[in-house]
Amino acid sequence: MSTAQVATDSGRMPRQIRYIIGNEACERFSFYGMRNILVPFLISSVLLGYLPAGPDREGAAKDIFHSFVIGVYFFPLLGGWLSDRYFGKYNTVLWFSLVYCAGHACLALFENNASGFYTGLFLIALGSGGIKPLVVSFCGDQFDQTNKDKAKLVFDAFYWIINFGSFFASLLAPLFLRHYGPAVAFGIPGVLMFIATFVFWLGRRQYVNVPPSANDPHGFMKVVRSALAWRAGGGNTGGIVARGALVLAPAMLLGWAGHAMAGWPTWWPESFGFVITACLALGVIIAGGGIGASLQLDRARGAHPDAAVDGVRAVLRILIVFALVTPFWSLFDQKASTWIIQGREMVIPHGAWWWPSWLIQDAAQMQALNPLLVMLLIPFNNLVLYPALRRMGFQVTALRRMGWGIAISGVSWIVAGVLQLWIDGGDQVSITWQALPYLLLTFGEVLVSATALEFAYSQAPMAMKGVIMAFWYLTSTFGSLWVLLTNAGLRNDAVTAAIANTGLSENAFLMFFFAGFAFLAAAAFAAYARRYPMQDHYRVAGAG
Template structure:
């Protein structure tokens, strides 16, 4: 009797050897970025804009510090779009991450050295923003480059660890750096994030022989910028019934033109996320200033302690880690089960409402402070809890929407555009603070808690427009219907 051939065991998937270096690098880099931000606004006010703590100039000093902080974030989140293109076209991800990380380290060194001079400190902030923004879009993409067909099943797990490293780095730093600032001063408080960024660079460089390095592809003309420019400059050649971008079909790949259309459809949704990003980063700037004036005594029964102003943002990370599984495994399934389907647009709208509600809480806190009160820090914890829920509904949903509603050729472009939305949101806040700094109508009418009520109204306006526009937005899901572009192109031929 002939024996049946032995069944060959499928080899077990293994993580690439480069993964620990990438995860370690990301944890240290996020420590450096969020650590310096946790004290930035408070330091700017106390060191440069109101060192003598004069009540009469308090609002002006806060506006100056807030403007500078939000301009810093604006630059940091505008550059991932540029960094991604430079890496894809000219340098490759590895070289760009390594070289820009060195610039990043230099920026941190400048912050620690120029803690006594505003001009040098501002230059240091610019250099840090260039470093943080330049590598941002490349680091997460570099993770995916390490995997192939033999271990694709581990990709979701490694991104889970990647996300964990981001939150672990930011959580530790937002506890440690405010404590360092309080006990050892700004030089060490800005110096330690620089040391961690240097460590991040060393970790990344140490894995150089283990990375899969995707070479640059050269300038690809079939992209958003070139196609849009061609369509705008040849609008007169458009045939009846064609969309504005259809005129680019022929000189450019028709499938890529349809991809650019998808990008603009997603950008219509992203517009409403502007309201969220115009206020979110205030929890790391404006809210820190309010926390300094609040009752920060925490009594848990078995122990009590005083929270430092910059440490409050740690609760955002804690709430995020709790809310992400809570929404994904409990809230969304239960609402879907009772017939309230949690579509991305519904999540976004609900997130905007919660964002406005969190600022109502901060407005109440600020009103109390303006009248000489000293509200408990638990009120700000409540505001963080509401804002963290909004972040799950807006930020995570926005990234998911960008991925599912754009074709494969445009997914990296959409990630860069999402970061641009964060950048423009911070630009709005910086402009408002700049108007307050200049005096006149804005300074008079946005004094004290009126600042928060202005942003509540700002968000509510976006919500009302969203309620009108959302039912009219055309949605095309490239995951459930991956061949939609081919069908559109065939119909047009």
């Protein structure tokens, strides 16, 4: 395929957009279809048959699920890098999509084989993560100055189609698993992913293909390296911090390897597996490098334009905001693990005249509420809530929306914890009660997720917007890391004894714990937001 740009129809909607939208619809169904049945499948599968039924097996299923989520939101770094430096967006999306298809095939073929099934999860994480940062930006590449007014319509359609696909996948995939078994339940999303890849390939001769960018001498990492460069005469505190992080991160991995590969006693906690250790090591590098660079960033002036240096400082400020958002994702992603496990203990009111028993038959289907509510809440917020608050004198800023979103997600987990107390007390609790925490969590999601991209885009200079997107995906990775760390803590006898002394079950205790975690994060977010220096880096009208 030629990498030359294809001319767009002046002022018109690009014809090739239909292939990208079709691809997105099928891909989102395939992803959420397999993701939303992963925990219930693992709990009942032979893959975890070596564990007794109950908390041990449920905990292992949660560990696998959140390790998978960590991979999905880590691999965008790889996909974005390969696309920008070597292969371009079209080739990278196509090749990672084929990897994605292979992963789905493994899930369908190896339902009783741990090695084959987990290989499939890895390939899906690699494929899904690899294309995640590219499809939307590839769609944007199809527009130019003559038809950019059509781009908003397409991006709105993108967000709508994501939730449309997620809604039907969440609704139907648990039924496929219940009535036709895992081979069919995982196979159907695989077929949809193959169709997605084929539809994307069909448009190959019509796409605008922006070639990979040249190595920017004033890019984010180049400026950071210049700032951290060692200089004679002292004043290298930032460099010491960054180099200390580069020493500590490998030491953490060696500590894990000593336990796992050689059976040696090391300083590193044995309950921290590879995924936890690798994520913590990555976090240490990001934190150490960021703190170190911020301490002596002005050293990069002269070697780089002031605009590039100021852009890096803007990114470092945004990273603090992103770090404070990670607790939200630890709550949000557990709707597909902890909340499904809770729902399995609840009663589905099949006897009620108003309950659609022909459709809703499984606790995992309650996840369909999330995309349905997203499609309803976004227009409600924009057309009703925000204008009403403005008329009352409240400034609905992006940072305030995000802070309230984190706090409201904590409230959703308070409600879930109360439901768990009812269950633990022996009450027959209807699963319809889960609609309330789903509503609150989704409201929090709309306030946090939809707002964060707008906020980051406005705060980062044009040259740094790609870097910001990569770091945004990592917030979900670290959100699931918090869950894995909590689960690791539950394997400590002292921790479980302390929970038992509260009189609460582990499930109820963890729900209130995560609610408190969100409230603490919301308070820290609000404190930082008060002194955050807002910027405005939207493109000047008429600029290319």
